[in-house]
Amino acid sequence: MEFKIKEVTTPSQIKKFIKFPHKLYKGNNQYVPVLNGDEFETLTKSPALEYCKIKMWVATDNKNRIVGRVAAIWNPHSNEYHFEKRVRFGWFDFIDNREVAAALLEMVALWGRELGMEQMHGPLGYNTLNRQGMMIEGFENTPPINCLYNYPYYPQIMDELGFEKQVDWVQIKLRADEGVPDKIKRINQMLLEKHNLRIMDIKELKGSSKLIKSFQKSYNEGFKDIDNFVPLTDSEVEKVAKDYFSKLRKELTCIILDGEDNIAAFGICVPNLSNSFKKAGGKLFPFGLLRILWEFRNYTTIDLLLLGASSEWQNKGISSIYHTHIATNLERGTIKYAITNPQAENNSAYKVWERYGYEPYMKRRCYIKNL
Structure with a gap:
């Protein structure tokens, strides 16, 4: 050819x-x-x-x-x-x-x-x-x-x-409608009280430069050991805040603050919009935007977009708090499944999914070669 x-x-x-x-x-x-x-x-x-x-x-x-x-x-x-x-x-x-x-x-x-x-x-x-x-x-x-x-x-x-x-990164598909045992809920409440933590209202994010900087710190520290990770700059975080923070859904978001109102950890999920993006075919107009907005309000699957914690809060069980908070919000809803973001295959964070019904969904690879 x-x-x-x-x-x-x-x-x-x-x-x-x-x-x-x-x-x-x-x-x-x-x-x-x-x-x-x-x-x-x-x-x-x-x-x-x-x-x-x-x-x-x-x-x-x-x-x-x-x-x-x-x-x-x-x-x-x-x-x-x-x-x-x-x-x-x-x-x-x-x-x-x-x-x-x-x-x-x-x-x-x-x-x-x-x-x-x-x-x-x-x-x-x-x-x-x-x-x-x-x-x-x-x-x-x-x-x-x-x-x-x-x-x-x-x-x-x-x-x-x-x-x-x-x-290699793996993604799994979880049942999101199985609820959370009362015992787990009680343990998470004890963790919140023990460490003087609170779950913030996402409305507090809007226009708060302090919380945006705190998110940057938490994100950069939470992912610092991930392969190919690059810390986000001020301008990159500002764009993330501008593009996404106003679109976060309360029932799919859990941001945990410490006693000084700094972000200790975060769990951010979003409606799975893959079907509407397929129909849009890369175009917002004339009908792409309407299809996306409809699926944003009527969805049965969510994507686990960003899950992380500041370095001082890692390995203290804090990830269980945002998992439990979001799962509890979904108990009486119509959400059936959740798809995780790609995570390194050796990531110990996957142990948290063991209490849910899950199955392998996708596996993807970063390739490398000497020049």
């Missing part, structure tokens, strides 16, 4: 770069399209670009049709934080053709060598808030909107190209 590699630089080229997966996965029932406008902003206006550099390429056939794409990200904060010299790759999609995939990844490798990097790894975004990890199991399932989907041939080709596993 004849194809060319072209760098993506103009707004019109970026829009085509974004829309390529919609064509690649046309007819696939599991693929969840991102919103084109949100993706354009991520690639061109993300606060992470204050310190990251990004390059994008597409592969085109002899009829000038896109047959693959990739982005390369140089994140100096990540390299400094982890004492490594790595270039990231993400937004990686391609037809079932080994040569196309290899040529795209070679562009990432060439740029990485120019920057003095020693390894390349991905799929990754700027940070852990972006979608990351190539699916290696669970292809029959639909991912949450903040997770990637890919065909089974992707990991097969990665293996053929000599890439190795850096880390």
